[in-house]
Amino acid sequence: MLPPDNFDPEIGLAETLEPGLRRIVAPNPSPMTYRGTNTYLLGETDVAVIDPGPDSPAHLEAILAAIQPGQRISHIIVTHTHLDHSPLARPLAARTGAEVWAFGEATAGRSAVMQGLAEAGLMGGGEGVDHGFRPDHTLADGDVLKGDGWALEVLHTPGHIGNHVSLAWGDACLTADHVMGWATSLVSPPDGDLTDFMSSCEKLGARQWRVFYPGHGAPVSEPNARLDWLVAHRRAREVSILDALAAGPATAEDLARAIYTETPAALLGAATRNVLAHLVDLTGRGRVAPEGALQAEAHFTLNS
Structure with missing residues (x-):
């Protein structure tokens, strides 16, 4: 069900995926991030930057260079607080004046079971988490963010981490690390919760989608089939x-x-x-x- 390993984008280049949506891949390839983190630019006038990415000056400049005359960055949206997705939010906000939107800080959305484990010190976990992250605005399941010509519905999809959200854009969904384009998602307690992960798969699977745009890898062209495969896996x-x-x-x-x-x-x-x-x-x-x-x-x- 996973695609062949042929995703080879030009790093730092804004590539149009469909009208109104572009992707820039950050220069942070690794066994956990594949070719790098996918940063998405949504909109033609008001531009939402979704997952600005790791703390990389080169990636910051690539995002700013992709903003064309007549465009402005109106929103910075973070899907979750792993170090390959959220750290660049604050430097980008400082350069553009845009505010940062997310479900919450590092432990937001953590299940009671996982919170109990963390408080008891039973497991270390927390690898790769941006513990210093603070959004300007918190998002809740069902919220709708709007800019000129676009709207995003917030879907709280914990599992990979408790504060993880996916973003529905019509019949497309930006799934971040819940559904990736190259591998199954890591679920690592106490930040990752498999019980929540399976529930989030069911939540996404209740809708019919045209395409998923993941946090790593290529677009998923058969999204509901991928969800079925993830659950079966x-x-x-x-x-x-x-x-x-x-x-x-x-x-x-x-x-x-x-x-x-x-x-x-x-x-x-x-x-x-x-x-x-x-x-x-x-x-x-x-x-x-x-x-x-x-x-x-x-x-x-x-x-x-």
Whole structure:
């Protein structure tokens, strides 16, 4: 269901995806960000900059250079507070006078279960989070942001992180890191919550979409099919975890090594965090239990 690895945009160049929407890819490629973060420019007069990206002076100048005569940046919208999406918001605001819109700061939208885990110090998590981020305006599910010639409906889609939003633009949706164009989304507790992630997939899947514009990778041309695949992928991973636990107690890392046999070593840590997210979800549903405290290094067993 994932496309072939042929997404190769020119970094720093504003590319028109359809009338009214352009994309600039930031210069931050990595195993977690693919070619780089997709920054979107929406609008012909009032321009919304969606996910300004990492703290990169070169990317800041690329965004400003893409603003044409007669245009102005009217909104800066951050879909979530990971370091590859939000840090450039404040420098861009300082250069343009535009205000910053987001669901909230780093822990906004975090589920009660994950908040409890974080407060108990059971898991470190928080990798790559922009803890200093503060928006000028907070967004809520169902809000509509408008500029000259465009409107965006805010859809709260926690899972990848609690403050994650997707943005509906008619029958297109800017899905940020909930649905990506090159891989499945990382869900890493306590910021990532698999229970929320699956609910957000269901929420998006309740509508018929024409296209998804993701935070990394190429546009998704069969968006509802991709959502179905993401859910099926997660359910299959759950079965693999339960099957592996049938052989005896294991940690998240043990399970990741047994299940992700073709995953590069550089991504094994992310795979372990994904497995941990499943284990937390399965614990909440009574399918498994940790031996002792619920934490990243715990051994988990099947419940009878």
